[in-house]
Amino acid sequence: MAWLRRCGGFFMLCIAVMLAVPVTGHAETGAAGWLRYAAIRNPETLRRDQALPAGVVLLDRSPVPLSAEQELVRGVRSMLDRTLRIDDTLPEEDAFVLGTASEIEGALPQARAGTLQPESFSLSVVHAHGHAYWVIEGGDARGVLYGTFRLLAKMGTEQDLAMLHDSESPSAPIRWVNQWDNIDGSIERGYAGRSIFFDNGAVREDVSRTGEYARLLASVGIDGCTVNNVNASPKMLSPEMIGGLARIADEFRPWGVRLSISVALNSPQTLGGLSTFDPLNPQVIAWWQSRVDALYAQIPDFGGFVVKADSEGQPGPSQYGRTPADAANMLARMLKPHGGILLYRAFVYNHHLDWNDMKADRARAAYDIFHPLDGKFEDNVVVQIKYGPIDFQVREPVSPIFAGLRKTSEAIELQVTQEYTGQAHHAVFLIPLWKESLDFDLHADNRSTTVASIVEGKAFHHALGGFVGVANVGLDANWMGHPLSMANLYGFGRLAWNPELTSAAIAEEWTRLTFSNNPEVASTVDGILLHSWHAYEGYTGSLGIGTLTDILHAHYGPGIESAERNGWGQWFRADHQGVGMDRTVATGTGYIGQYPPEVAKRYESLATMPDSLLLFFHHVPWNYRLHNGQTVIQYTYNAHYAGAEEAAQFMTDWKRLDGLIDDERYQKVLDLLIYQSGHAVVWRDAVCNWAKSMSGIPDDRGRVGHYPDRIEAENMKLTGYTVVDVTPPETASGAKGVVCEGQASCMAETVFHGASGWYDLGVEYFDYRSGDSTFRVFLNQQLIGEWTADNTLPAERMNGDTSSRKTLDGIPLRTGDTIRIEGTPDGNEPAPLDYIAVDRIVSRTDKAAGSNSPDAAQTKH
């Protein structure tokens, strides 16, 4: 442990406690996450906190409670500007007292809180010997740590600690994150730099970030971390790798985080050199046993394996006619003596489905495959199930297999990394989405069985079960690329601990700890977070149609029809008449029949079908009228416009924080929200134009396809630039753009025919992942803007992934002015342009006054 090594100093035994991160000179990079321990500035809180003890006694000096003690000293140092004394025994004065139940019993019997389960804690103030003791009692070592982090969070959110009385237990034993890190150091669906675990085929030499990560995880009660991609390399089981994994486990251990790994089922063949990987083959079993032995020899608290098999090209037991249960049980039996578990992912499906088969349905796969195996798994096998039957879409119904396994432990798989929800470029707070799944009542056996109660093990009485979050943090200082994305990691841990928590409570806690207790800051950030999922769903894919992204590549920008006419099965079957997958029992794929009867009945009938999931379950005409009174097509238009407006509002709202939070994070988030509001328009236009072209039905408000403030690049006077078609056509305005190829630079020019006034001038261009083209904008002969297209967007061509907007604010245009854009290509990026938008500014004063005046209106949503 780093702090012990640092302590080994002069010639006497020292009980060292990690010092507070120096207060001086720290830049707000986001590295501290929600553990900033910002100095308390509220004089009332400070006065109140005077009453807190000056010292701490730790009754158990094993590694995890030691972390608790050092964290308490660090947090109090940073928040209250004082150093706590560390005592060995109960001092003759007030003190914080940390220990597990039996230790508290011995030292301070008055304090016992009753029976505490493992990982649970109790916080209380006990008066004894004429002193007050702030007692953090843990059901076990982890409980002490979790209780300490809870106390620090209460302190950080300025709660009154004088009446401390809190007792908490985690909802379920499995509260793990999965990292999709590859051993070459890349991260599948990672958006914040390279792996903190691996580099160049091995565990990194410097694994210090993994310890910092474990501290963040522990602070929200996460107790396990699977460090590599579910598409696992067989090399994960090599002796060298196991040595490296042991170094990571050493970093995890003081924080109570168990290390686990994903394994490839064909490892006995590819790594072990056997001729088979049949899970029932004795040689295969012996090989696996040797690997499990090697792992536990070096990592005694090793957590277990995660298995992705027979899925998206991964090898699996089907190759030998074996079932998932055969494979899972073989491994589970080896792990069991060590307390290890085996998580087998239910994300198994055929990705060569026949589009012409109206009965084919990828959504059916998990239930079809795993339901028959219920009761055939070892008791340390947990089936790991994505919340929906497809793949982390912006809205899906819950997976019916949750109710389809009564005799098998289950874990829900949530995705912290925003693969289909804007990656590190859009602010999308996912807790409300997850809450919808967790709170959903499947009514198994005609009784209340929420998904949360099922994965907690309560509904069907399993000791195991829980929550898995796909997190994919990276080496970037701020862990997840987008500062607001950290709210999803925080929220995942908090929900896994207690799925009863509300989205609003989680947002509020995170915002206060991450940014400020200032009410203006808290209400603004919370407002953005709590509306962000709805906004994103609005401008990407409404009514349960799924995230209308390019599913074959980046999973990012609009790429609508990529989902259709291929074997991947993310179909929504749109045509000129209608849209939606018929999954009814009566006329469709029968998927609805996988749900327990009460739910199935509700989904089967259009009369009881909720609007929000309509197109997931039913094929309806474009002019089908929703419960909300709008037609499907008009609602599609309206939702996409409303979503884009909400995204623009986030940007405006955020500007209220200028000067109220640190400049670094203010500016970083502002830049991202500006980008997001531009990309929301790309999404809006792509989906609306596609829907209009597909349905032939115009927008009854006349917006779609009519852009009076827009001048298409292809209609401008071009010098050097050439016009090209963009594919898919809806990802460029007018389906065309212009590129500068074979020229040093090119020019697009137009005369402004609008009314004279103040304008915001938007330039829509395409910014490829590689190549840094530069653009310069001239008003007549005056240079009024220039920038470099150097964002890291996930495509190398003109499409919905790369379409980006630069807005030049506050430009005085006069009728007859010439607007000219000069593009200079770089690398393979031909300075591509789509259009310019001239938006008249109605009132700059009102606009500006909203930004940071003391009397600014509260967030409106």
Added chain:
Amino acid sequence: MAWLRRCGGFFMLCIAVMLAVPVTGHAETGAAGWLRYAAIRNPETLRRDQALPAGVVLLDRSPVPLSAEQELVRGVRSMLDRTLRIDDTLPEEDAFVLGTASEIEGALPQARAGTLQPESFSLSVVHAHGHAYWVIEGGDARGVLYGTFRLLAKMGTEQDLAMLHDSESPSAPIRWVNQWDNIDGSIERGYAGRSIFFDNGAVREDVSRTGEYARLLASVGIDGCTVNNVNASPKMLSPEMIGGLARIADEFRPWGVRLSISVALNSPQTLGGLSTFDPLNPQVIAWWQSRVDALYAQIPDFGGFVVKADSEGQPGPSQYGRTPADAANMLARMLKPHGGILLYRAFVYNHHLDWNDMKADRARAAYDIFHPLDGKFEDNVVVQIKYGPIDFQVREPVSPIFAGLRKTSEAIELQVTQEYTGQAHHAVFLIPLWKESLDFDLHADNRSTTVASIVEGKAFHHALGGFVGVANVGLDANWMGHPLSMANLYGFGRLAWNPELTSAAIAEEWTRLTFSNNPEVASTVDGILLHSWHAYEGYTGSLGIGTLTDILHAHYGPGIESAERNGWGQWFRADHQGVGMDRTVATGTGYIGQYPPEVAKRYESLATMPDSLLLFFHHVPWNYRLHNGQTVIQYTYNAHYAGAEEAAQFMTDWKRLDGLIDDERYQKVLDLLIYQSGHAVVWRDAVCNWAKSMSGIPDDRGRVGHYPDRIEAENMKLTGYTVVDVTPPETASGAKGVVCEGQASCMAETVFHGASGWYDLGVEYFDYRSGDSTFRVFLNQQLIGEWTADNTLPAERMNGDTSSRKTLDGIPLRTGDTIRIEGTPDGNEPAPLDYIAVDRIVSRTDKAAGSNSPDAAQTKH
């Protein structure tokens, strides 16, 4: 010019205007200085500024006015979030109109402001053709630029521009800065990194910072810059160097800043290879002529030469029996046809004075040497005179030579770089000091002749004259090392423009432009600035004794007796009976007789002698009673304690800004103020203990020499550490310290016998320029603090330069606790310690509540 090069783009002539520095992602490094153009956020100001025009017309497209235009566009862009249109002719709408008098006359005769002198400007709003024109009219090109910067400063300080009506002229033509940069890239008395001009014997390849510097200078009306050390290298006149200087001049020119250089008078010999440098020798004259010709060939607007001769080892005309006038006139005659001037420094003195000669007096030198030459200088010679007769001390009387040259142009030399006033480590706002000199009335010819009126040329009717500031900015991003030091550069320019401005007005302007218009910010920063000189004088050297620093080396920390018993003549002649230099006519050096009669009379008599300069002029007993009623010795004690308390208050005051300004500059200044408050105690103790030991008179308040809260390192239980004497003794508490030599690490340990409670624990240690020792502090066995001694202080040994304090706040000490310090040496720095101080915290709540509560009291001083 950089912006023109950037503009040369596509195939049409472009009138480019430099864009605003991008608003996004900028860190507040201090690089922008007072030209931050922070976005206006006050809604009322924003509403008011709506009325400002949308465009600008520049009637003169020569380089300097073009800079004005680009600056106006840049400033408005940044402050008001809008881009001004650039028009060629007066538009049919409101506009800013920029031009010189004759151009305004032609385009908008209604606007003419009357006769404008060169460099002057007039700002007004003129109504014509049904429109309003915000007219910036310049007496010449520079006037247009200065007027534009003035308008932008008004905008930045949120003044109402609707009633714009302002007409200003500079006080004097010479408003120059001197840089003491060496051609190897080092800077004499520079505290902010290496030279922006030179590197490795030549002008730097990248001189972009020199253009940025010129912009800062021009913004406060500075029109000349001498780029090299007055201890000049003869290589300044080599052909290669002249080519390099021309590149700097190109950067200066758009900002109206003329380049000049310092020259060594022996250059004809050392560089030219002649056998003599006698200024009257024809070969010498011919050689100089060739150099002047070469300079003007490449730099047509070259400003002239600065000469330091016969001073501190510099060669001079005395070697050939020639006078300063002989040398100055020889060069001046060559410069005159080009409009160049010759500044000859009056800082000429014998630094081998005889300490035992009670009549010897360095203060006399300038008058003795230059007064006889009055009337013998060419009219483009300016004698450059430091404000006091010694050398930039914290307090000096004005130099009598100001009144001693009636027929010679004069410039006052002020020192922006804080050589004797805390360098880049102490905040000392020098404007009040300079104001004391400028406002001082010498009563020449029995009429009012302030120093300002003399250097302006008004008192004695000279066309030339003015202000020279020794600035010494460096490559560090923030230019001067200490963010608050920039107020001195700003203030120098503002005072040179108008010496009537008050210190408070200058501080207020600078603070608003540099930090914020928030009244809390402005009053806090202004409070610190305006009290800082008084505080520094208080803790370094009061009653006119001079800055009691080590004058032989760093000119930084206390080194009191270094001034005595040597040839440099900075004597104060202290002994057990008394202190002070007797400079009276009656019994002393006769220096007072150099002043005009009214001033001389006032200084000669103790009855009329101001306390503040007493020891500069008189030798008095230690118990001499001042006009203020205190004895000299008691006042010395009181002033040093009060000064140190003020310095501590600055730190407390600054903490009120946490969250009100950017974190970067907040933290940078806070760190410096914390250091300063510790170093003020070092100063206080050194001077007080020295004075007590010299006078034998105790402090009647019992403070000096009694430190009940202090535990000397030499009295602690030492392991590895050895006790050493410190020289001079007063620069260490108890005259001793401890060093760790020949050991990997050492330890000093003590038992705390005070009362239990909350304490701030201060550790006084020595931090050499090189070597980064580390220190760790343990409370019993608990590590409570660690740091590295990595400051860049100007000495390599234990003394007043290196003595530093680290304070660990909020430590709960209990009677009987063990405090242990572990020091680990590095390089030649033996982890040296002086003492620890345990300061009981009376009320943490009050302390904390003062820091940033909305209802915090106003700054107290």
